Amino acid sequence: MVEKIKVLLIEDDPMVQEVNKEFITSVEGFVVEAVAGNGEEGIQLVKKMQPDLIILDVFMPKKDGIKTLQELRKQKINADVIVVSAAKDKETIKLMLQNGAMDYILKPFKFSRIKQALEKYRQYRESLKESGTMSQEQLDLLLYTENAQKGGENLPKGLNDFTLKEVITFLREQVKPRSAEEVANSIGIARVTARRYLDYLEKTSVIKLDVQYGGVGRPVNRYVMNK
Incomplete structure (x- = not known):
């Protein structure tokens, strides 16, 4: 909600x-x-x-x-x-x-x-709603968005603030963890591109990986916002 x-x-x-x-x-x-x-x-x-x-x-x-x-x-x-x-x-x-x-x-x-x-x-x-601490990467992500002075200089090469914000916004609205394919389809980008943004967000502890094991086949990597 x-x-x-x-x-x-x-x-x-x-x-x-x-x-x-x-x-x-x-x-x-x-x-x-x-x-x-x-x-x-x-x-x-x-x-x-x-x-x-x-x-x-x-x-x-x-x-x-x-x-x-x-x-x-x-x-x-x-x-x-x-x-x-x-x-x-x-x-x-x-x-x-x-x-x-x-x-x-x-x-x-x-x-x-x-x-x-x-x-x-x-x-x-x-x-900033909950108590606790933040890493420098999380703080940079919070402060340096599209209109901030840095204009995305803190992001790895090939990533941009606009798409990053779209990925974050999508995941914030989800109740269940989502896969790279689901993220890609929801905001209209390639799955490999979605994977790069998800990897970055996971490394900076903004989201966390939720590996889900099904029946036959490889486990599916899904992602959810870190609380």
Whole structure:
């Protein structure tokens, strides 16, 4: 069952509110539980509803996005933030990132971009949900995805972030372990290619091998996410 992620949308333009709300709720697991028209109203709603994620604009009346985010951090409110704004000057972008914004999406944007941001956020939450430790390889996989500065330099030659994320997303949605052939068929790649990605994910302890012995013939290697 996909985790329900509570979202608060802070955006002053009613038309943009509706578009963003529709985009967010189109991504499985994300629910917009409240909408605020400015930063002051947003901060009050955050305290009341305790969202997991805040989608925050910058240009707003009463309290803009910069002051809103700074106030959230000052009050030590435990909510993650993704910025969606027309503000493209480097100073604003730097301030928002310094204050803990996890992503920054420039208006106008396509659905694919916010979908990518939300899926990356879900992966981040799932990776850090349980207690324990992480290897450097697992941490790199979490931090350096398609839009990260490294752009996949941490991956072995011949592998790319986009396909890697597709493989991970598929396996996260599975209840039972899956074979390389099943992974390949589900995302439309060759079985030998799927095997390379699965081998990499197994070596970095993101997934684990589940060897299944049937009747006649060789055992089948299947893979499942590491909990």
